Amino acid sequence: MSDSILVRITLDSYDMASTGRQTQVYVQIPEVASASWLLSSDLFHRLKDRPWPEVMDVVRDYVTYGGLASNSSATAAWAAVMEWLRDPANRDEMQAAWEADQEQRHPVARKLRARVAELEAELAKYVGHEPTVAEEMAYLKERSAELEALELGAVNGRTSASCGNPDHPTWLRKLDDKRGCPWCRIAEMGGAA
Structure with missing residues (x-):
C-alpha cells in the first residue's frame, strides 16, 4: 500500500455478469485496509466531487441498508475502515488527504497554493523582525516597479x-x-x- 490515504470513485462495467455500469468506490488507508465496493451507477454523480469522509458515509449507509453482497475478506476490510473512521481525528486526516488530492488535480488550486506559499514566505520575513527604513524603501521601489510594469510601462523597451x-x-x-x-x-x- 501507498503511504497516503486514497479514495477513488469511478463509473464503469466491473462485473461480467452485470449488463449495466456500476460505481466503484476504492479506499486505501495505510496500515488499516484497502477495499473497494460496487454501488449503483446512479451514485457516481452524487459522490465523485464530494469530500472523502462524506463518500464513506454514503458507502456505509449503502452497505448497511442496501444489503451489499460481500465475502469474508471484504467484510474484514469494511469493518477495519469503518472502525478507523469512527475516530474524529482520522476523519479529519481523510478530509485533509481529500483537500490535498483536489489541490493536485486542479490547476487553479495549484496556482492558488503557489501564491499562498509566496505570501507566507513574504510574511515570514517580517514576523518577529521590524524592517529597517532601507528594507522598507527597497520593498516599496520593487513593488512600484511591478505596478508600473502592469500599467503600460516597459513593454518591449x-x-x-x-x-x-x-x-x-x-x-x-x-x-x-x-x-x-x-x-x-x-x-x-x-x-x-
Whole structure:
C-alpha cells in the first residue's frame, strides 16, 4: 500500500455478469485496509466531487441498508475502515488527504497554493523582525516597479507617457524618445496652418 490515504470513485462495467455500469468506490488507508465496493451507477454523480469522509458515509449507509453482497475478506476490510473512521481525528486526516488530492488535480488550486506559499514566505520575513527604513524603501521601489510594469510601462523597451491633458490617452514611447504628446503636436500643427 501507498503511504497516503486514497479514495477513488469511478463509473464503469466491473462485473461480467452485470449488463449495466456500476460505481466503484476504492479506499486505501495505510496500515488499516484497502477495499473497494460496487454501488449503483446512479451514485457516481452524487459522490465523485464530494469530500472523502462524506463518500464513506454514503458507502456505509449503502452497505448497511442496501444489503451489499460481500465475502469474508471484504467484510474484514469494511469493518477495519469503518472502525478507523469512527475516530474524529482520522476523519479529519481523510478530509485533509481529500483537500490535498483536489489541490493536485486542479490547476487553479495549484496556482492558488503557489501564491499562498509566496505570501507566507513574504510574511515570514517580517514576523518577529521590524524592517529597517532601507528594507522598507527597497520593498516599496520593487513593488512600484511591478505596478508600473502592469500599467503600460516597459513593454518591449518602451514606457508609458502622458501629457496631463485628460482628453489625451496614454501612449508608449522608447526610453530615449523625448518628443511631446502626439495629440498636442497635431493640435499645434493644425493651429499653425
